[in-house]
Amino acid sequence: MTPAAKAPHSSRRRAIRDILLYGLCGGVLITVLKLTEYRFLVVEHSLEIYGGLVAALFAGLGIWLGLTLRRKKAQVVITQVVRQPQAGPSSGPFMADEKRLNELGITPRELEILGLIAAGLSNREIAGRLFVSENTVKTHSSRLFDKLGARRRTQAVQLGKEAGLIP
Amino acid sequence: MTPAAKAPHSSRRRAIRDILLYGLCGGVLITVLKLTEYRFLVVEHSLEIYGGLVAALFAGLGIWLGLTLRRKKAQVVITQVVRQPQAGPSSGPFMADEKRLNELGITPRELEILGLIAAGLSNREIAGRLFVSENTVKTHSSRLFDKLGARRRTQAVQLGKEAGLIP
DNA sequence: CACAAAATCACCTTTACGGGTGACGACACG
DNA sequence: CGTGTCGTCACCCGTAAAGGTGATTTTGTG
Numbered sequence: 362m363t364p365a366a367k368a369p370h371s372s373r374r375r376a377i378r379d380i381l382l383y384g385l386c387g388g389v390l391i392t393v394l395k396l397t398e399y400r401f402l403v404v405e406h407s408l409e410i411y412g413g414l415v416a417a418l419f420a421g422l423g424i425w426l427g428l429t430l431r432r433k434k435a436q437v438v439i440t441q442v443v444r445q446p447q448a449g450p451s452s453g454p455f456m457a458d459e460k461r462l463n464e465l466g467i468t469p470r471e472l473e474i475l476g477l478i479a480a481g482l483s484n485r486e487i488a489g490r491l492f493v494s495e496n497t498v499k500t501h502s503s504r505l506f507d508k509l510g511a512r513r514r515t516q517a518v519q520l521g522k523e524a525g526l527i528p
Numbered sequence: 529m530t531p532a533a534k535a536p537h538s539s540r541r542r543a544i545r546d547i548l549l550y551g552l553c554g555g556v557l558i559t560v561l562k563l564t565e566y567r568f569l570v571v572e573h574s575l576e577i578y579g580g581l582v583a584a585l586f587a588g589l590g591i592w593l594g595l596t597l598r599r600k601k602a603q604v605v606i607t608q609v610v611r612q613p614q615a616g617p618s619s620g621p622f623m624a625d626e627k628r629l630n631e632l633g634i635t636p637r638e639l640e641i642l643g644l645i646a647a648g649l650s651n652r653e654i655a656g657r658l659f660v661s662e663n664t665v666k667t668h669s670s671r672l673f674d675k676l677g678a679r680r681r682t683q684a685v686q687l688g689k690e691a692g693l694i695p
Numbered sequence: 696c697a698c699a700a701a702a703t704c705a706c707c708t709t710t711a712c713g714g715g716t717g718a719c720g721a722c723a724c725g
Numbered sequence: 726c727g728t729g730t731c732g733t734c735a736c737c738c739g740t741a742a743a744g745g746t747g748a749t750t751t752t753g754t755g
Contacts, residue, residue, distance in 0.1 A: 516648030
């Protein structure tokens with residue numbers, strides 16, 4: 362039914378707004394479908410079509426809702442990889458040099474994108490993987506390049522490696 | 529020639545399975561609702577109830593799906609295969625894997641350019657450093673990408689590292 | 696609540712890349 | 726000698742990337 366999971370605290374207003382929005386969408390959809398239903402009722406398989414439509418629409422809506430709800434929570438985690446050659450804490454999988462991160466003023470999101478760039482993904486692919494628009498990725502990477510002093514993504518990767526930001 | 533490219537296989541099957549499961553659930557639900565519908569049809573507001581039921585069920589299902597999908601994707605992961613850097617100190621700086629070079633049919637010049645690409649240089653800079661025209665560099669890199677199966681230079685760098693062609 | 700930082704998205708411009716095709720000289724090999 | 730490989734260069738075209746500006750929304754903190 363209604364989304365049970367929500368942020369721990371301090372975002373109740375938003376959750377309420379979401380629920381209201383959700384209910385509104387549901388009402389509108391049901392209304393629309395109620396209207397269309399009367400046209401389709403003369404056809405044989407109207408109910409199947411109707412049910413399928415409602416199902417698909419609400420499934421999509423639910424997926425979207427689940428995604429947006431989830432987005433707040435988890436998602437940081439980049440990394441993995443073996444090999445930590447030079448100086449560094451070198452603990453477990455990999456740990457970005459936080460000192461350098463703060464020095465350069467690189468945000469978590471930008472670091473994440475740097476990792477995906479280093480993995481050889483295009484902006485579009487990164488956008489798809491992070492569920493954001495390509496423009497957003499471009500903005501992030503642009504600022505990232507700025508902070509790193511890079512002019513190209515390959516250079517950003519190189520500099521990021523040297524700075525110990527990525528494995 | 530289909531070179532490396534192995535990482536995403538493990539999770540794709542699960543995604544397909546999820547989708548199939550989803551479709552199956554949908555079919556079962558629709559069937560069940562079709563059956564129940566015949567009982568409710570005598571009642572006045574059966575369609576509303578029916579629609580509401582379908583909507584609610586599929587919304588919940590969608591939310592669940594969104595959450596699970598999100599969880600899976602949120603781990604980002606950037607796999608980078610285990611790779612023993614240099615087994616022997618005999619090759620002090622670095623030595624490209626000649627076997628793989630021959631396998632892929634990569635010429636010395638192309639390897640050279642791959643190295644410069646990995647260093648973050650643009651085509652123009654590479655051209656300047658090698659005293660050749662930019663077009664030449666583009667030709668080389670184009671053929672290089674072809675042999676590596678890369679579509680972007682960042683990807684070529686990634687694949688080249690995995691193949692042990694560059695440090 | 697207000698504020699700042701971060702994240703998101705849109706639009707526009709210019710440049711860099713990637714793909715395709717064709718061509719030419721050098722050089723080795725059978 | 727012909728053939729094949731390699732390196733070199735040119736041109737065109739379409740897309741991707743990078744740079745800039747502005748705006749909105751989320752979110753964490755005071």
